[in-house]
Structures are given as structure tokens and as C-alpha cells.
Amino acid sequence: MPKNYLVIVVDDDESFRSALVELLDSMDYDARGFVSAEDFLASDTDSVCDCLITDIHMPGMSGFDLQRLLTSRNSQVPVIMITARAEPGLEAKALASGATCLLKKPFESQTLIACLKAALNM
Amino acid sequence: MIGESALAAMGDDGRTPTRKDCLTPYMRTIGTFGLGDDALVLTGAPPGRAQKLVAMVVMPVFLVLAFFVARPFATMQLRPVEAFVASYVTTMFVTNVVTAVILFSQFSILRTRGLLVIANGYMFAALVLIPYALSFPGLFVRDHVLVGGVQSTAWVYILRHCGLAAFMIAFALLNGGTKNGRVRSSVRMAILLSVTATAAAAIAIAALCLGGHALLPTAASNNIRFSGNWFYYAGLPMASLYGLALCLLWRHRRTVLGLWLMVVAFVHLFGIPLSFFPPPSRFSVGWYTVVMINLVANSLVLIALLVQISTLYVRVLAAVRAQQREREARLVTGDAVSAMIAHEVKQPLAAMITRAEASLRRLARSTPEIDKAKDDIKQIAADGYRAAEIIDSIRGNFKKDERTRAAVDVNSLVAETAALIRDDLHKQRITLQVAPNAASPEVAGDRTQLQQVLLNLVTNAADSMAAAHGTRVLTVKTEVRDNSEVVVSVADTGTGVSPQNIERIFNPLFTTKATGMGMGLAICRSIIEAHGGRIWVAPNNPRGAVFNFALSLDPNGHWGAASSYPKGARRDEKV
Numbered sequence: 051m052p053k054n055y056l057v058i059v060v061d062d063d064e065s066f067r068s069a070l071v072e073l074l075d076s077m078d079y080d081a082r083g084f085v086s087a088e089d090f091l092a093s094d095t096d097s098v099c100d101c102l103i104t105d106i107h108m109p110g111m112s113g114f115d116l117q118r119l120l121t122s123r124n125s126q127v128p129v130i131m132i133t134a135r136a137e138p139g140l141e142a143k144a145l146a147s148g149a150t151c152l153l154k155k156p157f158e159s160q161t162l163i164a165c166l167k168a169a170l171n172m
Numbered sequence: 173m174i175g176e177s178a179l180a181a182m183g184d185d186g187r188t189p190t191r192k193d194c195l196t197p198y199m200r201t202i203g204t205f206g207l208g209d210d211a212l213v214l215t216g217a218p219p220g221r222a223q224k225l226v227a228m229v230v231m232p233v234f235l236v237l238a239f240f241v242a243r244p245f246a247t248m249q250l251r252p253v254e255a256f257v258a259s260y261v262t263t264m265f266v267t268n269v270v271t272a273v274i275l276f277s278q279f280s281i282l283r284t285r286g287l288l289v290i291a292n293g294y295m296f297a298a299l300v301l302i303p304y305a306l307s308f309p310g311l312f313v314r315d316h317v318l319v320g321g322v323q324s325t326a327w328v329y330i331l332r333h334c335g336l337a338a339f340m341i342a343f344a345l346l347n348g349g350t351k352n353g354r355v356r357s358s359v360r361m362a363i364l365l366s367v368t369a370t371a372a373a374a375i376a377i378a379a380l381c382l383g384g385h386a387l388l389p390t391a392a393s394n395n396i397r398f399s400g401n402w403f404y405y406a407g408l409p410m411a412s413l414y415g416l417a418l419c420l421l422w423r424h425r426r427t428v429l430g431l432w433l434m435v436v437a438f439v440h441l442f443g444i445p446l447s448f449f450p451p452p453s454r455f456s457v458g459w460y461t462v463v464m465i466n467l468v469a470n471s472l473v474l475i476a477l478l479v480q481i482s483t484l485y486v487r488v489l490a491a492v493r494a495q496q497r498e499r500e501a502r503l504v505t506g507d508a509v510s511a512m513i514a515h516e517v518k519q520p521l522a523a524m525i526t527r528a529e530a531s532l533r534r535l536a537r538s539t540p541e542i543d544k545a546k547d548d549i550k551q552i553a554a555d556g557y558r559a560a561e562i563i564d565s566i567r568g569n570f571k572k573d574e575r576t577r578a579a580v581d582v583n584s585l586v587a588e589t590a591a592l593i594r595d596d597l598h599k600q601r602i603t604l605q606v607a608p609n610a611a612s613p614e615v616a617g618d619r620t621q622l623q624q625v626l627l628n629l630v631t632n633a634a635d636s637m638a639a640a641h642g643t644r645v646l647t648v649k650t651e652v653r654d655n656s657e658v659v660v661s662v663a664d665t666g667t668g669v670s671p672q673n674i675e676r677i678f679n680p681l682f683t684t685k686a687t688g689m690g691m692g693l694a695i696c697r698s699i700i701e702a703h704g705g706r707i708w709v710a711p712n713n714p715r716g717a718v719f720n721f722a723l724s725l726d727p728n729g730h731w732g733a734a735s736s737y738p739k740g741a742r743r744d745e746k747v
Contacts, residue, residue: 065523065555072548073530076541134518135511155522159529 055170056098059083060090060116061105061132066155070103073159079166087111096120099127101169106133106144106152117147128169132157219428223476227435231472235442238461246458252396253455254310260463261305267470268298274477275429276363283354286347288362290433292370293339299371300332303378307385309395317395321385326392328381330406333440335373337413340433344420347430397453407444414441428480432473439469513566520559524552577616579726582650582658583608585619589626590648593634602634602644609650613658616726617703625696625707629662629719632692636666636717657705657722665716669709677709696721 057079061067067083074081084090087104088111096102102120106113113131120127131149133140144152150169153161219227275291307317307324317324381388391405392398398406417437424430443462453459531548534541590606597604615622630646637644647663669677678697700707705723712718 063519063523065551065558066519066526069523069526069530069551069555072551073526073533076530076533076544134515134522136514155518156525157522159526159533 054080055100056080056082056095057101057103057166058090058095058099059103060085060087060108060113061103062086062108063105063134073162077159077163087113087116090116091119096123096125096127101130101166102127103130103132106131106140107135114143114147117149121148130165130169218426219431219476219480223428223431223479226472227431227476231435231439231469235439235465238465239442239445242457242461246456246461247453248457249396249453250455250457250460252310256460257308257311258305260467261301261308263467264470265298265301267467267474268294268301271470271474271477272298274474274481279363280359283359283362284347286343288366289339289346290343290429292366293336293343295367296339296370296374297332297336299374300328300335300377303374303382304328304332306378307382315395320382321388322392322394323388323390324381324385326398326402326406327385327388328377330391330409331377331381333410334413335377337410337417337437337440340417340437341413341420343433344417344424344430347424396455411441411444414438414444428476432476436469436473439465509566513563516562516566517559520555520562524555524559527552527555577618579614580617580619580622582613582615582660585623585626586648586650586660589623589630592627593630597634597646600634600638600644602637602646605645605647607647607649609652609658611652613650613652613725615658615703615723617723618699621699622703622723625699625721626660626662628692628696629721633662633664633666633717633719636668637664638666640666640716642715652725653722656725658725659720659722661718661720663712663716663718665712668711668715669717674709678707 057074059067059070059074059081061070061083062085064085067085071081071083082095084093086108090096090102102116104113104116111119113129113133117129117131120129129149130151130153131144132153132155134155136154141152151165153165272291272294275287275294279287279291303319304325305311307320307328309315309317309322309325312318389401389405390399391402414437418434418441421430421434421437425434443465527548531545531552534545534548586606586608590604594604626648630648633646637646643665645663645665647661649661649663651659651661653659678693697707700721700723703723705721707719707721710718710720
């Protein structure tokens with residue numbers, strides 16, 4: 051994968067976020083992590099990133115809120131949602147809100163790769 | 173994270189009562205009947221005060237009155253009213269059958285031989301009424317018996333009473349003794365066989381008295397008058413058998429069934445002086461009186477059983493409902509808790525997996541990035557530790573006692589409780605004496621729960637004095653013993669606790685009150701024991717009871733630290 055894809059990870063859980071950034075880095079993506087949606091928005095990278103991977107349930111702005119905000123800004127950035135909860139109907143909700151896919155922690159790197167491919171080819 | 177209320181509703185090991193629903197902990201003891209505590213069951217339960225009053229006081233007084241009222245007129249002959257006999261026989265039959273059915277159903281639960289015997293006794297009494305009616309002169313055919321001869325009815329009557337008395341004696345001997353074993357064969361077989369045997373006995377009596385009436389000694393002179401030997405044929409056997417039954421049943425007077433059987437035996441015994449001196453005739457005042465008294469006595473047994481059943485039913489229903497509510501609360505909380513655990517533990521696990529995959533990728537390159545892989549693997553270990561800490565912290569959240577324990581000033585607790593009930597006590601004309609302790613001791617505990625205990629004890633004390641005569645004094649004292657524990661005592665001058673109830677009184681469902689479920693003291697004990705203390709009752713001098721509970725003196729108050737949720741304690745930050 052070319053290194054110029056900027057993938058942003060937004061997750062309040064630090065260990066998972068840094069692990070995911072690490073994995074993306076090992077896949078040769080340019081990965082950056084933010085602890086919250088607010089931090090991400092404040093960094094103004096939403097216009098330059100190629101893909102956004104965000105946790106759904108976060109204190110403060112949730113993944114859905116973020117998605118809605120970006121949609122309202124007519125952002126073209128594909129969003130992948132991740133979650134640690136096993137609520138039924140969450141996947142449907144995620145897809146309905148415009149996410150490319152929903153990944154449930156823990157997920158295999160193959161699943162992530164497939165998702166990224168789908169997201170970045172859109 | 174799960175809210176405080178959800179955590180609060182779940183007890184640790186189920187032994188600690190929750191704040192919300194304090195009927196929880198001992199609901200489990202309501203298992204199937206027959207698991208030890210016969211007091212839960214109808215026939216083994218102690219009779220309430222009203223019942224004892226009626227049985228021991230009202231009935232004898234009523235009988236004595238009836239005796240003195242009817243005695244002068246006992247020989248006065250009234251017009252024979254056959255309809256009276258018909259209705260009396262029918263009523264007795266129905267009453268006896270229903271009593272028998274209730275007793276059989278009790279037997280099906282408890283399976284004791286005594287119950288089977290007395291159930292059959294009432295069945296016998298009912299069945300034998302049939303030949304009694306058939307041979308009663310004038311009942312079906314004017315001035316004649318339908319079946320049998322002149323002696324038939326009288327002898328059926330005698331044998332019926334002797335039979336019933338014999339069954340009572342057998343019950344008294346079997347019940348509560350070593351011979352009162354559980355019947356081993358199936359309940360249905362036991363009932364079937366015994367009823368068949370009883371029916372056979374009834375048929376035998378019918379055959380003898382109706383068919384072989386010519387063989388019977390002369391107990392009745394004609395359709396109305398009894399013979400001069402009536403006393404020897406009827407009075408003596410009945411008196412001795414019922415007298416024996418009464419004596420043997422005396423030691424069962426503390427059970428509902430025992431008490432009311434005693435009443436029946438006493439009534440029949442008492443009927444003998446009324447109707448045997450001089451020998452009665454049918455349809456005399458004395459005869460009518462005895463018959464009415466019999467009817468009343470038998471109905472009373474049935475009514476007592478039915479009342480007991482209803483109250484027990486209400487209690488058990490309430491207990492079962494409370495148990496269901498508790499179970500639901502636990503399920504809901506259990507589910508919520510497991511969701512929380514799943515969510516919290518999945519995070520570090522997912523991080524570990526992701527990092528493992530990252531390090532594999534790094535190692536799989538054409539030039540493996542070994543250093544980065546090493547860092548990843550170190551991080552995996554750190555994440556593993558974090559997962560363990562998370563699990564510990566979740567567990568720590570459930571040590572509810574530590575979280576909610578605080579230093580409780582006993583004097584102020586007592587004063588608050590006193591303020592709450594002062595008005596009520598004043599209305600009941602109870603003097604309240606509160607003796608605060610000069611040392612102002614403190615204990616570590618949940619203030620709400622301890623206040624609940626104190627309130628319960630004080631309410632019980634007030635209730636026990638409700639019927640008491642003489643001075644009504646409620647004393648609450650706080651003592652410090654051995655410099656290591658605080659003892660709070662609630663003393664009353666009421667009815668006190670009988671020696672055999674001193675231990676049982678803290679059992680769930682045990683109550684000496686007519687209303688009330690018996691949960692209060694069980695909950696108190698559970699609360700006090702959860703605080704590491706103990707609770708007990710002792711007799712008060714000169715009368716009444718003293719309830720005491722002791723808690724460890726803990727001036728420092730063990731403050732439970734809310735476990736913090738460690739985040740990112742040991743690793744390198746990587747963005």
C-alpha cells in the first residue's frame with residue numbers, strides 16, 4: 051500500500067488506539083491517532099485524511115455524532131466504525147449513517163485490510 | 173460504565189441485603205415444604221393468639237354456659253324435627269369430608285403417618301354418617317328406620333365416636349414421635365390404601381349395626397328413649413377414649429391441628445355429663461344441645477384450618493413474589509455487569525491482538541523490523557497486565573460494603589431513630605427511655621441499614637407491649653464493652669419471647685404476630701452479620717424481652733476506597 055494514505059484513528063481507549071496506529075503503520079499507512087473526536091476536529095486534518103477509523107462509544111462526541119458532522123460538512127472522507135460492544139442492530143445503524151463498515155473488537159487484520167480497501171477505493 | 177443504582181441492587185454473594193429490596197436474602201430458604209421446617213406448614217404451625225383464645229377460653233366458657241343453661245331443661249322433650257337431623261347429618265358429613273380432604277392434602281406434602289391417620293379418622297367419621305342416617309328412625313320413613321333395627325343408630329353413633337377418638341389417639345401417639353416417619357410409598361397409593369381400609373371399617377360397622385342389629389346389646393329402648401344402660405354402652409367408652417385422646421393431644425397443643433383436635437375431644441368429652449345424667453332421649457333439650465355443640469366444634473376445626481391456610485398462602489405468595497423480584501433484579505444486574513465486563517476487557521484484548529498482528533507484519537518483511545516488533549511485544553505484555561487490573565477493579569466495585577461503609581455515631585443514630593418513632597410511641601402510651609453513651613462510640617457501617625435494624629427492633633418492642641398491661645417502657649441503651657465493641661439494646665416490658673423461640677425468632681417466616689411475615693428480624697440479623705456483628709435476644713426482668721446487637725468499635729471507620737480505573741499506566745505513548 052502506498053505510504054501516502056493518511057488514516058486517522060479516533061478512539062478514547064489509549065492502548066487500542068496506539069495498537070491500531072501501530073498496525074496501520076506496519077501496513078505502511080501513514081497513521082495518526084486522536085483521543086477524541088473533538089481533538090480530531092480541532093486538528094483540521096479532516097480535510098486531508100484519506101480514511102477515518104473511529105470508535106463509536108466515546109465520552110463526549112460519539113462516532114455517530116462525528117459521522118453526522120462530517121456528512122453535514124459534505125466531507126468525502128470514508129469512515130470505518132469500530133466498537134467493543136455487541137449490541138444488535140449496531141451494524142445496521144453504522145451502515146445507515148454512512149460508514150463503510152463496522153468492525154467489532156477484536157478484529158483480525160485481514161478484516162481491517164478488506165475494509166480499508168473498500169473504503170479507499172470508493 | 174454501569175450506574176451506581178445498578179451496582180447497588182446487586183448483593184455480594186446474596187448475603188448482603190440491598191438498599192432497594194430488603195426482602196432478598198432469605199427468600200432462598202423457601203424451598204419445597206418438608207425440608208425441615210414444619211413450622212412453615214399448616215398443621216405444624218403454632219396457632220395464633222386469637223386461635224388460642226378461642227380454643228382455650230371461648231370454647232370451654234361456651235360449653236360451661238351451655239351446660240348450665242341446658243341442664244335444668246335437659247330432659248324436657250321437644251317435638252322431633254327430622255329435618256333438623258337431616259341437615260345436621262349433611263352438614264357434619266360435608267364438614268368432615270372437607271376436613272379430611274385438607275388433611276389428605278397436608279399429608280401429600282409432609283407424608284407423615286400421623287397426618288394420614290387423622291385424615292382417615294375424619295374420612296371414617298364422614299362415612300359412618302351414612303349408616304347413621306340410614307338407620308335413624310323417622311328420617312326417611314315416618315316412625316320407622318329405613319335400614320336396620322332400633323339399636324342400629326345408637327350403636328353406629330357409639331362406634332363412630334369411639335372410632336374417631338381412636339384415630340385421634342393414634343394421631344397423638346404418632347405425631348411428632350419417632351414413629352412419625354415419612355410414608356415411603358407413593359402418596360397416591362398410601363391415600364388409596366388407607367381410604368380403602370377406612371371404608372372397609374365403615375362398611376363393617378354398617379353391616380354389624382344395620383344387618384346384625386339383633387345381636388347388639390340394648391342401648392336404645394325405642395325410637396326416642398335410650399336404655400338405662402346407655403351410660404355403660406356409650407358414656408363410659410366415649411368418656412375414656414376422648415379423655416385419653418385429650419391427654420395425649422395435650423403435648424401437641426402448640427400446633428394448629430393438635431389444638432383444634434383437642435377442642436373437638438374436649439367438646440365430646442364435655443357432652444357426656446350434659447347428656448348422660450340422667451340418660452337422655454332423642455329430641456330432648458339436652459340432646460339438641462349436644463348435637464349443636466358437636467356441629468359447632470367440627471365446624472370450628474374446619475374454619476381454623478381454612479383460616480390458617482389462607483394466611484399461609486398470603487405469606488408464601490408474598491415471599492415468592494419478593495423472591496422473583498430479587499431474581500429479576502439480579503438477572504438484570506448480572507446482565508448489565510457482564511456487559512460491562514465484556515466491554516472493558518475487550519479493549520485491552522483487542523489492543524493485544526492488533527499489536528500482535530502488527531509485530532508479525534513487521535517481522536514478515538523482507539527486512540524484518542525487529543526493534544519495532546520487540547517494542548510491540550513489550551507493549552502486548554503491558555496490555556495484558558492492564559486487562560488483569562481492569563478485572564480487579566471491576567471486582568472491587570462490587571465490594572459494596574467497603575464502598576458504603578462509613579463511620580456511624582451510634583448515639584446520633586439512636587437519637588434519630590427515637591425522633592422518628594417518638595410520636596407513635598406516645599400515641600400507644602409507651603414511655604421511651606434513651607440512654608446515650610457518654611463515650612460517643614462510633615462503628616463502621618451503613619447508616620441506612622443500621623437505622624433500619626434499630627427501627628425494626630423498636631417497632632417490634634412497641635408491638636409486643638400493645639396488649640400488655642402495666643407499665644409500658646421501651647428502653648434503648650448503648651454500651652461499650654471491653655473497649656472493643658458497642659452493644660445497643662432495645663428492652664421492652666411486653667409479652668417477651670418464650671425460651672423455645674429464642675433461637676427461632678430470627679428465622680425467616682417465623683412470626684408470633686397475626687399479621688406480618690416474619691422477615692423483619694431475619695433481615696436485621698443479615699444486616700448485623702454483614703457488618704461483622706451479632707444479634708441476640710434475652711428475657712427482660714421482670715417481663716418482656718431485650719434485643720441486643722453488637723458491632724465492633726471502630727473509631728477510625730474503615731473508609732472503602734473506590735477503586736480507580738487505571739488507564740495507560742505503564743506504557744509508551746504512541747500516536
